[in-house]
Each structure stands twice: as structure tokens, then as C-alpha cells.
Amino acid sequence: MVARVPVLEVRPCLDRGRFPAKVVPGEPLTVEALVLPDTVDVGAAVVLTAPDGKRRDPVPMRHLGDHVWSATVTADAVGAWTYHVESWQESLRTWAGRVVTDIDHGADPETVLAQGSALVLALGNEDPAALEVGDDLLDTTTPAHERLAEGLAYVASLPEHLGRADVGSTEPLPLRVDPERALVGAWYRLAPSTPDGTLADATARLDHVAALGFDVVRLPPLHPTRGRPWHCAPVVGGHLDVDPRLGTVADLDALVQRAHQVGLEVALELTWTVASGHPWLEQHAGWFVPTGDDTWRLDPDAEPAGVLGLVLETLVGWADRGVGAFVVQDAHHWPLGLWEHVLRELAAAAPDVLLLSEGDASPAQAHALALVGFHQTTPALHEALGVADVEDVLAGVGRGSVTRTHLVAAPGGGRASTLDDGGAATRCAWAAVAALGSPAWETSSTLEEVDGPSSEPEPDVATFLGRLNELRRAHPALLRRRGLVLHRVHHAGVLAFSRSDGEDTLLVVVDLFPAFPKSVGVPDALGAPGERLQDELDGTWHTLDALTLDPAHPVRVLTARR
Structure with a gap:
């Protein structure tokens, strides 16, 4: 009703x-x-x-x-x-606000006071003083203006919750x-390269990852595969087994233990495609669909309850070994109802575990995955080719009431013309977009692997990554979903956005293609064009009508605070 x-x-x-x-x-x-x-x-x-x-x-x-x-x-x-x-x-406060005007306009004072008395007396059960004031309003032996003054004074003294009808x-x-890390996180992906060749090698790099200010270390799939280890190749061993080329379960336990010691959570990427020899295929052949080249795809529609059990068993099994987050590729290709059941059961069995959906989900699909329980999704920053594309991604960071974005800046994501072939300045620029544009961000060990020296001075990538994470810890505005505003820039290839939480405001200006020095203007951000703003990266001072960018300084993070 x-x-x-x-x-x-x-x-x-x-x-x-x-x-x-x-x-x-x-x-x-x-x-x-x-x-x-x-x-x-x-x-x-x-x-x-x-x-x-x-x-x-x-x-x-x-x-x-x-x-x-x-x-x-x-x-x-x-x-x-x-x-x-x-x-x-x-009702009572409305009466008090109108009573003088009503009397001035000819209303009978006794009738108006009687109305007020009824409203005041209704509070008698909550405030005994109301009984006396209500009776006084009806006492015709006292002049009407005195009774009115008493009534108005009483109403003015009432706490907010009294007088409501x-x-x-x-x-x-x-x-x-959810826990804060469902929204906020700095992830570092140990990519399949020589320094990360085995679990023992990966463990040796954890101190470096923690020193850069990251709080999650992401591992590629550990399952025994038909192809190279650390890759999303078809799985030939059990989904809870470790590829012997990477090490043993004991090596994984040692990695998780060391990660926790240095303040890192462990995230694991999973793949559901199998090859001949996988125990699931032998036990449940009807649950898989052949895709060619001796590769089989798990079919969620073949036996929904059984598939749900396999997926849940895998997630809980790794969680029991200390894995605190999972990366699921292309979750939007699976039935939404299956994920709803899986995540409900997982929340009951391992309530602190986080799930990240990674892939090319549309905004609507990302919203649906968030509804059923995924904690974060990755928008297509890896497909961005210029400022307009990046602005489209950033515009969606605070959209909706459940979707939480996870921006990734890592080579090998399909942006061959920029990160894969770019130097240190380009890599720092795109890392800044991800780290300062979203509460959760991720990069890869391959970002630090810059080929050959540059003819121009460029920033040190590792040092720059550490500084980005320092800025995130120092500025609450960078750890919120809301408060991102895009700004016009008078130069092609340069992106500008501000982040604010009401008390903390920053302006981020990024040269996405830092090949030569540039002087840019951002006229609609942070104050007057001539006001001096300090760059929190190097301490230099700038004005909004003349910001300098060059390959050694492709990013400016400006504040007006002194």
C-alpha cells in the first residue's frame, strides 16, 4: 500500500x-x-x-x-x-510555519490554536511536556499571542525526530x-618470460613486486598444458595440478607463503579448455565439445549441475592453497545463471576470494557479470588507439552501481603500435592512464622490459610504477569509482582528466604518444589558466595554459595544494 x-x-x-x-x-x-x-x-x-x-x-x-x-x-x-x-x-512544523500568516490573513486565532493543540497533544506519549503545552494552547484565560508564543517556542525546541506524523x-x-580490495587494487602480472620461468623464479621476484607498491601478484595458468607452460594452452593434467616444468605444489605453497609475508595477495588465471588426457574429459566426455586440433571446450549446457561442480571444485581447491583471487577469461560467453550459482556457492565456501572477469565483454555484459557476483571487470583499454578511445573507457569507470573497472596496461594486449613497440615514455604514459584512471589497475613484468636505449631521455619504468602506486596511496580521490572528469586539451594525442572526492582533487595530463616535447593547454580544469600548479611526480610548477610534456616527463599529475 x-x-x-x-x-x-x-x-x-x-x-x-x-x-x-x-x-x-x-x-x-x-x-x-x-x-x-x-x-x-x-x-x-x-x-x-x-x-x-x-x-x-x-x-x-x-x-x-x-x-x-x-x-x-x-x-x-x-x-x-x-x-x-x-x-x-x-504537520506540526507546517502549522508552526504558517500560523502567524494564517492569523494575519483573518483566520480565527482560537481555531488555529486548537489545531496546534491537537498536533502537540499527539506527542504526549513521546514527550510528557507536550501535554502541558497542548493544554496551554487551549487556555482562553491567557491571551492568544502568549499561548502562540509558547507553542512556537516548544516546536522550535523539538528534536528532528519528534513531531512527525x-x-x-x-x-x-x-x-x-565487499572487502575494500574488491574495488581497490594494484596488480602485477608475472608474465611468461625467462625471469619468471619457474615458480621458484617467480617467488624470487616477489620482493621486487612488493617494493613497487603492488598488492596483488597475478600468475598465469599453472595447469599442465600441451604447449608452453604459463600459457592458456589446452590443459592435459588436472585443474588442481601444477605443471612439473614450473615446479611442484610445494613450490606453489612456498610462493603463496612468501607473497603473504611481503604483503601480496596471489591471483591465478584459469582456463577451461582441455586436451586428450585430461581426467575431466575421460570421466565426463559428454560435457565437452570438440573444437579441433585435439582441443575440447567445456560445455556449460551439457550438464549444468555437473559443470557447476567442476568449476566450483577448481576455485575452492586453489583457494584452499591460499590463492585469493581468480581471473576468468571470457566469462560472458558462459550462461549467466551458472555464474550466479557458482559465485553464490563460492561466497559461502571462501568469502574473501575475488573474481575478475577479463575479456571483450560489452558494458551491458560487464554489468550483468557484476550483478551475479564478479568483483571486477576489464574494459577494453588494450584496444584503445588514441585519445578518443581512452576517453570512452574512462567515461565508463564510474558508471552504474555495481560494475567495478580494472584497467590493464600490459604489452601483448593487441596494441602492437603503442605498448608492444613503444619505449619507456610510452609505457609510463599508458601505465599512468590505468593506475590513475581506476581504483583497480594492473600491469605486467613485460612493461619493464624496454628494448634498447632511446635517443631521448626517458623515465625509468620500474621507478615510475612505484611512484604511481605511491600517488594512489596518498590521494583518496584515485581510489574511488566516482569523481572522474574528462577535460579538453589543445593538442592532439594528449589526454587530460581530473579525479576528485570533494576534498582531494588532481589533474592528470598524459601524452599518449610522447615522441617530442609539447606545450599544451587545459583551460577548463582546476582553476584559472594562470594559476600555478605543482606536478607531484617531479615537483615542478606549471600553469593550465602552458603545461610542458616531453619524453622524459610524459605525465603530469597536478594539484593546487601548497
Whole structure:
């Protein structure tokens, strides 16, 4: 039934409340609704209910116009929350605000005071003083203006929650509060190259990864494969086995232990394509579809319950060995309902495990994967060829209420003309886009492998990566989904965007193709064109109408703070 003060179209509301909105502790959630008053002033508030069932203090909503009301709330603990909107009439305060005008316009004072008395007396159960004030308003032995003054003083002294009438409530909507690392992370991929040849070699590089400020180390598939190890080749051994060319399960345990010691979580990429000899194929031949060249693809529709069990067994098995995150390629090619079941079961068995969907999912597909439980998805930054393409990716970083982006800057992703063949300056520029454009980002050990010296001075890639992660830790604005604004730049090939959380604001200017020195203008960012701004990368000072970029400094991260 519609409340006396109707509240309609509460947002976010995902698939009529079937799926929860998602935040991390302390991340703002903006709740909006249509609140429809009539002739009486009204109020509305958002109420959070914690996983333990305790209500948090209501957060007042404010009217934005056209009956749209809004409030921003934050949850402080991981778990399953709810939120709802309460509404009420401010009958007593409406009376107090109009009473003098009504009398001045000819209303009978005794009638008006009687109306106020009834409203005040209704508070008697909550405030005993209301009984005395209500009776006083009816006492005709006292002049009307004195009684009115007493009544108005009483209303002015009331706490906000008293004096409300016809309080109504919407149905609760679900809110999932994930661990902070579901939103924020700096990932480092150990790529299949000579320095990372075995698990022991990878373990030896963990101190370097941690020293650069990364908090997740990503491993390629460990399964025994028909091709080279560390690759997404068809799997020939068990999905919970380690390729003997990489080492043993004990070597993996040692890697995980060392990673945790230096503050790194371990992420593992998985592949579901198998070759002859894989135990799954021998046990469940009907669950696979041949794709040629002795390769078989797991078919989720062949036996949904069985496939679900295999996938879940694999995820839980690796999680039991200390793997804290998984990378799933092309998850959008699988039935969404299967992932919904898998992730629900995984959350119950290993609630701290994160899942990243990587591939060419469209924004709508990424949204759907986030709805059913994936924590992060990778937009197609690897396909960007210029400023316009990158702007399209960045424009989607804060879009929606559940999708969390994970930007990747790593050679070998299909951008052969830039990262694969680019020098240190180009690699630093694209790394800055990923690291400063999204709360979660990733690069690869191959980014540090620059071929040959350059004729121009260029930044040291490893040092630059470490500095990017320092900036992320120092600026809360860089670790939020919202607050990214694109800016016009008077130079082709140069990208500019600002990040802000209200108190912390930065302007990032990146030369995506740093072949020669450039002087650029960004007229619509951070203040007046002539105002001096400091680059947090090298400490130099610049103005918005004359920013200098060159191969040694392809990125500027500017703030106005002194």
C-alpha cells in the first residue's frame, strides 16, 4: 500500500531488488527516490540496516527538484546490508510555519490554536511536556499571542525526530558490502618470460613486486598444458595440478607463503579448455565439445549441475592453497545463471576470494557479470588507439552501481603500435592512464622490459610504477569509482582528466604518444589558466595554459595544494 507520503522509484534498485547494490566499507552510496508531498511539508530519510539487524541512524534526504530526493550513506562493515526510505508529514512544523500568516490573513486565532493543540497533544506519549503545552494552547484565560508564543517556542525546541506524523517506509533493498580490495587494487602480472620461468623464479621476484607498491601478484595458468607452460594452452593434467616444468605444489605453497609475508595477495588465471588426457574429459566426455586440433571446450549446457561442480571444485581447491583471487577469461560467453550459482556457492565456501572477469565483454555484459557476483571487470583499454578511445573507457569507470573497472596496461594486449613497440615514455604514459584512471589497475613484468636505449631521455619504468602506486596511496580521490572528469586539451594525442572526492582533487595530463616535447593547454580544469600548479611526480610548477610534456616527463599529475 502506498504510504501517506508516497515514496516511489527508489534507486539503486537492481532487477526489482533481486540483486544487491555493491560498495566497500566507507564508499559513498547515493540513494534517490521520488517523494510526493501534498499541502503539508514532508521529510524523508535513508536508513541502513547492518548484517546484525541493527538500524543505523537515518540520513536525511534533500529535495533536488521535481520531487527527486537524495541522500548519501556509507556502510562500515563487510556483509549483507539493506537500505530503505522512510517518509513522514511535518504537520506540526507546517502549522508552526504558517500560523502567524494564517492569523494575519483573518483566520480565527482560537481555531488555529486548537489545531496546534491537537498536533502537540499527539506527542504526549513521546514527550510528557507536550501535554502541558497542548493544554496551554487551549487556555482562553491567557491571551492568544502568549499561548502562540509558547507553542512556537516548544516546536522550535523539538528534536528532528519528534513531531512527525504518518511515518511510512519502503520495502528494504539489498546492499552488499565487499572487502575494500574488491574495488581497490594494484596488480602485477608475472608474465611468461625467462625471469619468471619457474615458480621458484617467480617467488624470487616477489620482493621486487612488493617494493613497487603492488598488492596483488597475478600468475598465469599453472595447469599442465600441451604447449608452453604459463600459457592458456589446452590443459592435459588436472585443474588442481601444477605443471612439473614450473615446479611442484610445494613450490606453489612456498610462493603463496612468501607473497603473504611481503604483503601480496596471489591471483591465478584459469582456463577451461582441455586436451586428450585430461581426467575431466575421460570421466565426463559428454560435457565437452570438440573444437579441433585435439582441443575440447567445456560445455556449460551439457550438464549444468555437473559443470557447476567442476568449476566450483577448481576455485575452492586453489583457494584452499591460499590463492585469493581468480581471473576468468571470457566469462560472458558462459550462461549467466551458472555464474550466479557458482559465485553464490563460492561466497559461502571462501568469502574473501575475488573474481575478475577479463575479456571483450560489452558494458551491458560487464554489468550483468557484476550483478551475479564478479568483483571486477576489464574494459577494453588494450584496444584503445588514441585519445578518443581512452576517453570512452574512462567515461565508463564510474558508471552504474555495481560494475567495478580494472584497467590493464600490459604489452601483448593487441596494441602492437603503442605498448608492444613503444619505449619507456610510452609505457609510463599508458601505465599512468590505468593506475590513475581506476581504483583497480594492473600491469605486467613485460612493461619493464624496454628494448634498447632511446635517443631521448626517458623515465625509468620500474621507478615510475612505484611512484604511481605511491600517488594512489596518498590521494583518496584515485581510489574511488566516482569523481572522474574528462577535460579538453589543445593538442592532439594528449589526454587530460581530473579525479576528485570533494576534498582531494588532481589533474592528470598524459601524452599518449610522447615522441617530442609539447606545450599544451587545459583551460577548463582546476582553476584559472594562470594559476600555478605543482606536478607531484617531479615537483615542478606549471600553469593550465602552458603545461610542458616531453619524453622524459610524459605525465603530469597536478594539484593546487601548497
